[in-house]
Amino acid sequence: MPAEKSSRGIQSIEVGGQLLLALAHQGRPMALKDLAREAGMAPAKAHPYLVSFCKLGLIEQEAGSGRYGLGPLAMQLGLISLQQFDPVRMATPLIEDLAASTGHTMAIAVWGNRGPTIVRVAEAPSPVHVAMRHGTVMSLRGTASGWLFAAYRSGNEVQSVLALEAASAAEGALRLDDQAFQAKLAEIRVQGMARVVDQAIQGVSALAAPVFDGQGQLLLSITGIGPSATFDTAWDGALAGAIRDCARGLSRQLGAKI
Missing domain, CATH: 3.30.450.40 (GAF domain)
Structure with a gap:
């Protein structure tokens, strides 16, 4: 019998995705506390997600201010999306x-x-x-x-x-x-x-x-x-x-x- 398709996702990805959504909505780099607030989570909870997103290139952290903004991978995905x-x-x-x-x-x-x-x-x-x-x-x-x-x-x-x-x-x-x-x-x-x-x-x-x-x-x-x-x-x-x-x-x- 063919396997049934499941709509169940991975909760941790969906939670971390709120940080990406918050950045996309604001359209500017944000401090950790502000970004966490916009995503509806505590800064301590948001930080590990941001570290992982930075490693992937979805987010990057400004050296001087420490604020987080969308990274090069996010930009590449955006350009591909626009082309489509x-x-x-x-x-x-x-x-x-x-x-x-x-x-x-x-x-x-x-x-x-x-x-x-x-x-x-x-x-x-x-x-x-x-x-x-x-x-x-x-x-x-x-x-x-x-x-x-x-x-x-x-x-x-x-x-x-x-x-x-x-x-x-x-x-x-x-x-x-x-x-x-x-x-x-x-x-x-x-x-x-x-x-x-x-x-x-x-x-x-x-x-x-x-x-x-x-x-x-x-x-x-x-x-x-x-x-x-x-x-x-x-x-x-x-x-x-x-x-x-x-x-x-x-x-x-x-x-x-x-």
């Missing part, structure tokens, strides 16, 4: 699960040379859905994805895309310092997501939440879209919560401290 990370690949199964659980179409948008661009779509399982195509560039002022990127990308990038949109629509360019525009962006930052109701297309609504990296930069949006009649756009609604939770969970995987 593909945020779009990581987000794809998440939007598929969201589409299945919410009944609405979900999409991933990234910042392209002409603005927010759809790169993945998970269609709703129900017969009624709103079609979005890969490669579609989303309007900054007409879509939830667009408003989200406008709120979190640099001012120069946003102004450039606003100028492109104005030129293609043969209308006056909107200035980034327009009061109404800035008020909308401020609301998005407070709510942690963007929404539109019957804006770009009558009868269609959308919600978009940001995914950040470890430096706090916006990498992509998780966007839900559907018929306004059945699409709950309430900031505190179940749909908004599901999209927010998905984006925040992925942000944490990518190193964001949120």
Whole structure:
């Protein structure tokens, strides 16, 4: 008979791992007493773990101050992890699960040379859905994805895309310092997501939440879209919560401290 797989781990490794987690969370070298406190253990208990981690290269101790920081092996593991990370690949199964659980179409948008661009779509399982195509560039002022990127990308990038949109629509360019525009962006930052109701297309609504990296930069949006009649756009609604939770969970995987 095949051996049963066990989920039992090694407790001492899990306990010592709290020291690594504390260092990663603080992002700076720490004194023994401070590091031990953050890891929830006494300094005398923490010290033997730190000695072993230093021998492995996971942690190193500063010669002058005696503080402990992440070591060369931790840095190497971090670089390898970054090379393996593909945020779009990581987000794809998440939007598929969201589409299945919410009944609405979900999409991933990234910042392209002409603005927010759809790169993945998970269609709703129900017969009624709103079609979005890969490669579609989303309007900054007409879509939830667009408003989200406008709120979190640099001012120069946003102004450039606003100028492109104005030129293609043969209308006056909107200035980034327009009061109404800035008020909308401020609301998005407070709510942690963007929404539109019957804006770009009558009868269609959308919600978009940001995914950040470890430096706090916006990498992509998780966007839900559907018929306004059945699409709950309430900031505190179940749909908004599901999209927010998905984006925040992925942000944490990518190193964001949120």
